[in-house]
Amino acid sequence: MNPLKPVAAERLPDLLRRMPKAELHIHIEGSLEPELIFALAQRNGVALPYASVEELRSAYAFTNLQSFLDIYYAGASVLLKEQDFYDMTRAYLLRAAQDKVLHAELFFDPQTHMARGVGMETVINGLHRACVDAKVELGISASLILCFLRHLSEEEAFETLEKALPFRDKLIGVGLDSGELGNPPEKFARVFARCRALGFHRVAHAGEEGPPAYVWTALDVLKVERVDHGVQASQDAALMQRLAADRIPLTVCPLSNLKLCVFPNLAHHNLRQLLDAGLVATINSDDPAYFGGYMNDNFTQTFAALTLNARHAYTLARNSFEASFIEASARQLYVDRLNEFFETFQ
Ligand code: HPA
Ligand code: ZN
Numbered sequence: 001m002n003p004l005k006p007v008a009a010e011r012l013p014d015l016l017r018r019m020p021k022a023e024l025h026i027h028i029e030g031s032l033e034p035e036l037i038f039a040l041a042q043r044n045g046v047a048l049p050y051a052s053v054e055e056l057r058s059a060y061a062f063t064n065l066q067s068f069l070d071i072y073y074a075g076a077s078v079l080l081k082e083q084d085f086y087d088m089t090r091a092y093l094l095r096a097a098q099d100k101v102l103h104a105e106l107f108f109d110p111q112t113h114m115a116r117g118v119g120m121e122t123v124i125n126g127l128h129r130a131c132v133d134a135k136v137e138l139g140i141s142a143s144l145i146l147c148f149l150r151h152l153s154e155e156e157a158f159e160t161l162e163k164a165l166p167f168r169d170k171l172i173g174v175g176l177d178s179g180e181l182g183n184p185p186e187k188f189a190r191v192f193a194r195c196r197a198l199g200f201h202r203v204a205h206a207g208e209e210g211p212p213a214y215v216w217t218a219l220d221v222l223k224v225e226r227v228d229h230g231v232q233a234s235q236d237a238a239l240m241q242r243l244a245a246d247r248i249p250l251t252v253c254p255l256s257n258l259k260l261c262v263f264p265n266l267a268h269h270n271l272r273q274l275l276d277a278g279l280v281a282t283i284n285s286d287d288p289a290y291f292g293g294y295m296n297d298n299f300t301q302t303f304a305a306l307t308l309n310a311r312h313a314y315t316l317a318r319n320s321f322e323a324s325f326i327e328a329s330a331r332q333l334y335v336d337r338l339n340e341f342f343e344t345f346q
Pocket of ligand 2: 025027177205228286
């Protein structure tokens with residue numbers, strides 16, 4: 001196996017598009033394309049505050065995380081029935097398979113649906129059924145990570161966990177998302193301790209807009225195994241050393257960071273710096289319907305902006321499998337496929 005074989009620059013986009021990879025940071029509600037939002041609104045008789053697909057899409061101009069979240073939660077309001085959750089997940093997995101995503105770990109936000117009277121069983125059964133069908137029909141594996149909304153209370157997170165426990169065999173882990181500033185990880189110390197005792201994998205958004213201190217407490221208080229985003233870690237040399245030494249993966253989302261103004265442009269993104277410091281960084285799409293790109297768009301645009309090469313591509317794809325929560329023998333099969341791809345690519 002020789003992933004270091006040089007690849008001509010003009011062949012790189014093709015390599016990136018065909019390379020096997022895993023996606024570890026995708027909010028499934030963030031994969032709802034405007035066309036599907038309108039179709040589901042019509043099917044369910046939900047009124048939308050936008051007259052057309054074009055008008056909705058033109059509202060996708062964000063200045064920060066909160067300006068995005070307001071529109072993202074409004075878009076999710078069309079999801080009411082199990083079939084809606086199925087159709088959304090099916091559409092994402094079809095699209096991901098085209099990008100040579102072999103495995104995906106999907107975040108979902110049950111609290112935003114339960115606030116509209118949708119039951120936990122409706123949400124989880126729809127998502128899970130789409131994952132099962134996609135494995136058979138598309139060969140892509142997918143698992144579910146329940147996210148707690150950090151702008152709500154820890155008590156509400158506990159209630160959500162309680163409601164999810166009857167479905168725990170359909171969940172691989174828990175996460176923490178929504179508005180970061182003012183909602184530090186330690187707000188959820190007890191519920192994450194409970195999830196850990198229950199055997200759930202744990203991840204949390206930290207260091208997207210929030211300070212390095214939030215990444216520290218995600219690690220030390222929540223005991224997360226991966227950090228979502230984490231790009232602000234580069235402001236803290238001791239934190240960078242910790243992340244590298246403990247091989248804590250970061251699920252980086254370059255187009256999301258661009259659209260939410262975390263970096264002024266992709267050329268200023270710090271992904272190369274994270275990789276150079278030996279961190280287990282991965283590339284992901286976050287909310288692809290809102291940020292203008294799925295996995296391969298994130299790869300090709302970031303590689304062009306930062307002039308990354310085939311060695312970086314191999315590292316990022318390998319990291320995505322290493323950082324996943326797939327069981328060890330399945331992981332090895334994916335890594336074997338990745339190695340074979342790099343050996344035979346021309
Ligand atoms: N950050 C926090 N919460 C989110 C995001 C994100 O990028 N996407 C969907 N919910
Ligand atoms: Zn996210």
